[in-house]
Amino acid sequence: MEQIIFTTDSSMVLAELLRGVRHEQLFIVADKHTVGFCDKLLEKVDWIPLNVAVVDCGEENKSLNSVARIWSVLSKRGARRSSILLCVGGGMVTDMGGFAASTFKRGMRCIYVPTTLLAQVDASLGGKTGINFDGLKNEIGTFKEPERVIIDVMFLKTLPVRERMAGFAEMLKHGLLSDVEYLDRLLTCDTDEPDREEFLDLLKRSIAVKNEIVILDPLEKGVRKALNFGHTIGHAIESCSVMRHENLLHGESVALGMIAELYLSVREKGFPEEIFHRVRDFIRRYYPIYPVMGYADTLCELMSHDKKNDREGLNFTLLESVGQFSVDNYCSRELVMEALRQI
Amino acid sequence: MEQIIFTTDSSMVLAELLRGVRHEQLFIVADKHTVGFCDKLLEKVDWIPLNVAVVDCGEENKSLNSVARIWSVLSKRGARRSSILLCVGGGMVTDMGGFAASTFKRGMRCIYVPTTLLAQVDASLGGKTGINFDGLKNEIGTFKEPERVIIDVMFLKTLPVRERMAGFAEMLKHGLLSDVEYLDRLLTCDTDEPDREEFLDLLKRSIAVKNEIVILDPLEKGVRKALNFGHTIGHAIESCSVMRHENLLHGESVALGMIAELYLSVREKGFPEEIFHRVRDFIRRYYPIYPVMGYADTLCELMSHDKKNDREGLNFTLLESVGQFSVDNYCSRELVMEALRQI
Numbered sequence: 205m206e207q208i209i210f211t212t213d214s215s216m217v218l219a220e221l222l223r224g225v226r227h228e229q230l231f232i233v234a235d236k237h238t239v240g241f242c243d244k245l246l247e248k249v250d251w252i253p254l255n256v257a258v259v260d261c262g263e264e265n266k267s268l269n270s271v272a273r274i275w276s277v278l279s280k281r282g283a284r285r286s287s288i289l290l291c292v293g294g295g296m297v298t299d300m301g302g303f304a305a306s307t308f309k310r311g312m313r314c315i316y317v318p319t320t321l322l323a324q325v326d327a328s329l330g331g332k333t334g335i336n337f338d339g340l341k342n343e344i345g346t347f348k349e350p351e352r353v354i355i356d357v358m359f360l361k362t363l364p365v366r367e368r369m370a371g372f373a374e375m376l377k378h379g380l381l382s383d384v385e386y387l388d389r390l391l392t393c394d395t396d397e398p399d400r401e402e403f404l405d406l407l408k409r410s411i412a413v414k415n416e417i418v419i420l421d422p423l424e425k426g427v428r429k430a431l432n433f434g435h436t437i438g439h440a441i442e443s444c445s446v447m448r449h450e451n452l453l454h455g456e457s458v459a460l461g462m463i464a465e466l467y468l469s470v471r472e473k474g475f476p477e478e479i480f481h482r483v484r485d486f487i488r489r490y491y492p493i494y495p496v497m498g499y500a501d502t503l504c505e506l507m508s509h510d511k512k513n514d515r516e517g518l519n520f521t522l523l524e525s526v527g528q529f530s531v532d533n534y535c536s537r538e539l540v541m542e543a544l545r546q547i
Numbered sequence: 548m549e550q551i552i553f554t555t556d557s558s559m560v561l562a563e564l565l566r567g568v569r570h571e572q573l574f575i576v577a578d579k580h581t582v583g584f585c586d587k588l589l590e591k592v593d594w595i596p597l598n599v600a601v602v603d604c605g606e607e608n609k610s611l612n613s614v615a616r617i618w619s620v621l622s623k624r625g626a627r628r629s630s631i632l633l634c635v636g637g638g639m640v641t642d643m644g645g646f647a648a649s650t651f652k653r654g655m656r657c658i659y660v661p662t663t664l665l666a667q668v669d670a671s672l673g674g675k676t677g678i679n680f681d682g683l684k685n686e687i688g689t690f691k692e693p694e695r696v697i698i699d700v701m702f703l704k705t706l707p708v709r710e711r712m713a714g715f716a717e718m719l720k721h722g723l724l725s726d727v728e729y730l731d732r733l734l735t736c737d738t739d740e741p742d743r744e745e746f747l748d749l750l751k752r753s754i755a756v757k758n759e760i761v762i763l764d765p766l767e768k769g770v771r772k773a774l775n776f777g778h779t780i781g782h783a784i785e786s787c788s789v790m791r792h793e794n795l796l797h798g799e800s801v802a803l804g805m806i807a808e809l810y811l812s813v814r815e816k817g818f819p820e821e822i823f824h825r826v827r828d829f830i831r832r833y834y835p836i837y838p839v840m841g842y843a844d845t846l847c848e849l850m851s852h853d854k855k856n857d858r859e860g861l862n863f864t865l866l867e868s869v870g871q872f873s874v875d876n877y878c879s880r881e882l883v884m885e886a887l888r889q890i
Contacts, residue, residue, distance in 0.1 A: 272611060279681045282852065307650070310675065310688045311766070332653065338622045345653045346689060423654070509625070 206316075206331070206349040208411065210404075214317055214356035219248035221315065221352060222288070227251035229287040233274050233301040235261045238293040238319050241359075245292065245317065255281045259297070263446050263454070266296045266336050268344070274304040278312070288313045291350070294320040294367075295327025295454065298350075299342065302333035306348035314350040319359045321371025322455045325378070325410045328353045330418040330431075339447055340509050341439045347423055355411075357404055369395065369490050370455025375406060376483065377433055377462060378413040384526045386413075387479075391486055429531035433521045434462030437544070440506035444499050452494060459491045464543035468535055469523040471543075476525060484546065496544045503544065504537055549659075549674070549692040551754065553747075557660055557699035562591035564658065564695060565631070570594035572630040576617050576644040578604045581636040581662050584702075588635065588660065598624045602640070606789050606797070609639045609679050611687070617647040621655070631656045634693070637663035637710075638670025638797065641693075642685065645676035649691035657693040662702045664714025665798045668721070668753045671696045673761040673774075682790055683852050684782045690766055698754075700747055712738065712833050713798025718749060719826065720776055720805060721756040727869045729756075730822075734829055772874035776864045777805035780887070783849040787842050795837060802834045807886035811878055812866040814886075819868060827889065839887045846887065847880055 211217050222230065230253050232242055239258050246253055257277040259270045278289070289312060291301030298316045305314035318328040334345025360368065372395060379387035386409060393406065414431065421428035438454075438461025445452035463484050469475035496503060507518050517534035524530060535543075554560050565573065573596050575585055582601050589596055600620040602613045621632070632655060634644030641659045648657035661671040677688025703711065715738060722730035729752060736749065757774065764771040781797075781804025788795035806827050812818035839846060850861050860877035867873060878886075 268611070268615060275680055275687060279683060279686055279852070307687050307689055309686065310677065310690055334653065337618055340622060343622055343652065344618060344650050346650055347653055509622070 208353045214354045215248045231255040231289045233257045234292040285309050285312050292317045295323040298328045306346045316350045316353045324355050326374040370453040373455040373459035375410040378410040382413045430529040434458045437461035437464045440503040443506045459487045460547050467543040467546045473522045473524045475523045496547050551696045557697045558591045574598040574632045576600045577635040628652050633658050635660045638666040641671045649689045659693045659696045667698050669717040713796040716798040716802035718753040721753040725756045773872045777801045780804035780807045783846040786849045802830045803890050810886040810889045816865045816867045818866050839890050
């Protein structure tokens with residue numbers, strides 16, 4: 205597993221990690237927004253980093269073109285396998301930077317500094333790297349963990365509410381996959397002004413839930429598919445929104461996907477209706493509305509491309525109860541349509 | 548390790564391996580030449596393969612554009628992780644197809660049918676995949692073995708002499724890395740009309756030498772660098788030749804590189820001069836002439852980009868004697884120039 209470092213001073217952690225590294229051997233990938241964090245992040249090393257690849261913001265730029273730009277900076281500036289690629293940003297930057305690092309000269313060193321809640325609790329952990337291709341999410345990628353993930357909760361102070369709630373959706377998923385007590389703490393948490401200590405505790409708990417599952421099945425052959433809960437429909441909603449140049453966030457799409465997949469769980473696995481209603485109400489209250497029924501055919505077509513599919517039919521991870529999941533369930537298109545109507 | 552199957556009837560082997568696979572789940576990558584082999588290769592399965600990605604021949608097409616074309620066929624025709632990518636061709640096709648398979652949905656099934664001697668004894672074995680990028684050989688790639696490598700010596704019957712000798716260069720390298728008796732068999736082998744049984748035996752021996760080294764160090768952190776013997780200079784010669792649209796083959800470049808790196812071995816490690824002269828004479832007799840001294844500066848610049856370099860200076864694997872190698876030797880530019888003059 206990657207080593208996770210919790211801190212409120214990532215510049216100190218980085219100065220420690222980069223001791224002895226020559227400045228020409230550090231490469232940075234960031235987007236146009238997060239590149240602004242880099243000066244502060246590296247203020248405690250005694251040189252100025254020169255090799256920076258800046259990519260455009262947004263899911264639509266998690267593309268082959270962007271990754272080629274990163275490879276090009278690495279190649280032209282003489283990066284080696286022993287050089288470090290420091291990825292500073294949200295899941296888009298860590299996924300794509302991780303992919304670039306895992307394939308450059310067949311693998312160079314890599315450190316993530318996730319700057320959004322979503323990346324801290326989900327994207328930066330577990331070794332999935334990737335880029336979008338032909339309109340499909342993470343169609344191209346590798347399984348490869350970075351050496352270190354530096355989780356600095358100070359980034360969350362300035363994170364916009366929408367971004368925070370998007371990350372919180374993955375924490376809700378971790379709650380659904382673990383136990384009622386943790387799920388309850390999440391559903392009653394003050395998401396507008398969370399207590400910092402309480403929130404850090406929830407975040408660590410969430411990361412532990414994810415790691416426990418990844419350790420059992422790093423290459424997603426079985427139980428790791430549990431982490432795809434909400435994602436078959438969520439990814440389709442997200443791809444649809446990217447195609448239409450709308451700006452639904454990944455976590456927002458997953459939140460909506462979870463409503464539908466919880467409904468499938470109620471219908472197919474006897475998941476408790478009361479908890480379904482509580483989670484659905486929470487999501488409807490805090491997340492954007494999206495007219496899924498207007499794009500129902502597109503969504504079904506997109507779902508059929510999902511990596512989780514290994515035969516005909518739409519493949520879902522469903523829940524029997526909180527903490528009890530079942531992978532590789534195939535649902536009919538009719539039932540999926542009914543589930544979409546719940547969003 | 549990948550499972551290697553030796554055969555003189557690959558269509559039978561494939562029919563066996565593909566039993567139970569539905570035709571829409573088989574994908575083929577071949578180049579414009581080797582695609583002609585596919586009908587015969589699949590004549591014993593009871594369906595016609597539909598999903599074929601044909602790439603242009605030649606090292607200059609081992610590119611991001613070509614791999615994007617392969618990904619696109621996979622994606623548009625609904626390939627899944629459980630689908631199979633069958634790579635039919637020389638090292639260019641197996642390296643690039645292997646890269647496409649290892650990154651499509653973070654990894655799909657993959658089978659190689661190497662059709663050249665070079666691919667059979669070297670490129671298809673050991674899990675290195677890759678494409679060229681920014682003029683540099685295999686700058687982007689992964690470590691990922693295919694499930695099976697089918698080695699059919701019947702392909703060698705129709706292989707042009709130049710292609711056969713190019714593959715033979717890697718066998719010579721394996722000879723230099725193993726023992727005097729095997730090296731001697733190679734140097735005295737009738738390369739114009741090799742006896743089939745004898746040649747198959749040499750080929751198996753060569754593959755065994757490579758596999759023994761790869762097993763010890765699959766990710767090339769130490770002893771696997773032995774297999775780079777001849778390749779620091781060889782790759783530079785090859786890249787130079789690609790840039791100039793000349794058509795030196797990989798194995799030919801490596802043969803020339805071995806002359807220079809054997810000379811470095813004589814000078815730095817006391818490698819026996821008599822064997823150096825025998826190998827040099829053999830290579831001078833059977834391989835093309837290339838005016839390396841005309842491009843000496845370009846070659847040095849290209850070498851400095853080599854993946855094997857992890858610090859300043861040019862990194863070489865050198866030999867103390869046949870079978871005794873030493874990795875991570877740094878040689879001065881002056882000595883490298885002197886070595887180039889031996890070619």
